[in-house]
Amino acid sequence: MKVKCPKCKELFEIDKNRYDEGDSVECSECGVSSIVVVKKGKMLLEPEENKYDDIDEEYFGEDYERD
Numbered sequence: 001m002k003v004k005c006p007k008c009k010e011l012f013e014i015d016k017n018r019y020d021e022g023d024s025v026e027c028s029e030c031g032v033s034s035i036v037v038v039k040k041g042k043m044l045l046e047p048e049e050n051k052y053d054d055i056d057e058e059y060f061g062e063d064y065e066r067d
């Protein structure tokens, strides 16, 4: 199935059997990651930054000890 990159507008093919709604797809043209959205049986790509990025701050702030 052909999808359009929201960043560079390039059309590229993704395997609809391999991807599902909410999956991240990397554009083969510009390399930007987009989110797969399914509307009326069609797959679309939306910019990843539209999604709220639930980053666990504790993970990044964690002070790990080394031996």
Ligand SMILES: [Zn+2]
Pocket: 005, 006, 007, 008, 009, 010, 027, 028, 029, 030, 031, 032
């Ligand atoms: Zn692109």
